Amino acid sequence: MIFAAGLAACGVALILALVRAMRGPTPFDRLLAVNAIGTTVILGIALHGYALGRPEFVDISILYAVINFIGTFAVLKLFNTGGLGDTGGRAKPDLDDIAADGQAGNSGKAGTKGGGRS
Amino acid sequence: MTMLVEIVSGLFILLGVIALITGSLGLVKLPDLFSRTHAVGMMDTAGVGFIILGLIVYEGFTLVSVKLALVGIFLFFTSPIATHAVAQVALRSGVKPQLDDDGGKDGGS
Numbered sequence: 001m002i003f004a005a006g007l008a009a010c011g012v013a014l015i016l017a018l019v020r021a022m023r024g025p026t027p028f029d030r031l032l033a034v035n036a037i038g039t040t041v042i043l044g045i046a047l048h049g050y051a052l053g054r055p056e057f058v059d060i061s062i063l064y065a066v067i068n069f070i071g072t073f074a075v076l077k078l079f080n081t082g083g084l085g086d087t088g089g090r091a092k093p094d095l096d097d098i099a100a101d102g103q104a105g106n107s108g109k110a111g112t113k114g115g116g117r118s
Numbered sequence: 119m120t121m122l123v124e125i126v127s128g129l130f131i132l133l134g135v136i137a138l139i140t141g142s143l144g145l146v147k148l149p150d151l152f153s154r155t156h157a158v159g160m161m162d163t164a165g166v167g168f169i170i171l172g173l174i175v176y177e178g179f180t181l182v183s184v185k186l187a188l189v190g191i192f193l194f195f196t197s198p199i200a201t202h203a204v205a206q207v208a209l210r211s212g213v214k215p216q217l218d219d220d221g222g223k224d225g226g227s
Contacts, residue, residue, distance in 0.1 A: 002128040006169065009135040013161070016142035020154070028151055028208040035200055036145055036158050039193065040138065043169050046186065047131075050173060055182040061189050069196045073203065080207050 003051035010044040031075055038068035123175060130172030138165035150216040151208055155201045162197030166190060 014037055021033035042064045049057030078084055141161025148154050170190035177183040209215075 002124075002131050006131050006135050009139060013138045013142035013165075016139075016146050020145045026151060026208065026213055028204055028213060029154065032151070032154055032158050032201065032204055033145060035197070035204070036142065036161055039162050039166060039197065040142075042189065042193065043134075043138070043166060046173060046189065047169070050176070055177065058182055058185045058189065062185060062192070065189055065192050065196070069192075069200060072200045076203050076207050079211060 001051065003047050007044055007047045007051055010040045010047060014040045014044070027079065031072065035068065035072050038064065038071075042068070123178075127172040127176035130168050130175060134165045134168030134170075134172060137161065137168060141165060151213055152205055152215050155205045159198055159201045162201070163194060166193045166197070 017033045017036040017040065021030050021037065024030045024033060042061050045057050045061045045064065049055050074084060138161055141157045141164075144157030145154050145161070148157055167190060170186050170193075174183045174186050174190075177186065
């Protein structure tokens with residue numbers, strides 16, 4: 001049956017992405033691998049529904065797609081701004097900027113880097 | 119007729135599975151974060167697109183196939199946005215792209 005074979009292939013892809021999520025040198029590699037795991041889980045739920053003859057499992061796939069997208073952007077916002085609340089759309093100031101501000105005493109330019117794009 | 123539908127949907131699912139396995143192999147084997155984003159982007163568009171298309175062909179025109187099309191369209195638009203945002207935030211927070219071949223010493227094997 002083609003659906004069971006597709007389900008097994010989704011499992012193989014999930015295990016390979018899990019290897020990258022465990023080995024990834026930067027946090028962004030792990031985030032990318034988690035995104036890929038979410039995609040394979042979405043496909044796996046849809047194929048599982050067809051393999052068992054209950055195609056209504058697609059509703060759960062829709063839910064997983066939305067949660068995966070929002071979760072990826074939540075973690076990216078946490079990396080980019082240093083918080084999940086209202087950070088005013090400012091990027092997290094770099095350590096060099098903080099050191100320069102501590103020396104020069106102006107804090108006006110720290111938050112403007114990349115502002116309005118996050 | 120049902121035989122033909124099963125063959126066509128099986129071919130689409132096979133193409134999607136090939137794209138999925140290739141993308142995840144690239145996610146493990148490629149040496150650099152930004153090339154890995156390329157692999158994940160292919161996995162999310164080609165793999166999901168072909169597998170969802172195969173399921174739609176198998177299902178016919180019902181409510182479930184409309185929901186499958188919703189999943190496919192949503193992933194087709196949001197997954198490249200997610201991988202692009204990962205690459206943008208990584209570049210802004212100091213991850214250097216590997217521009218030259220250094221013998222595959224970091225994570226290439």
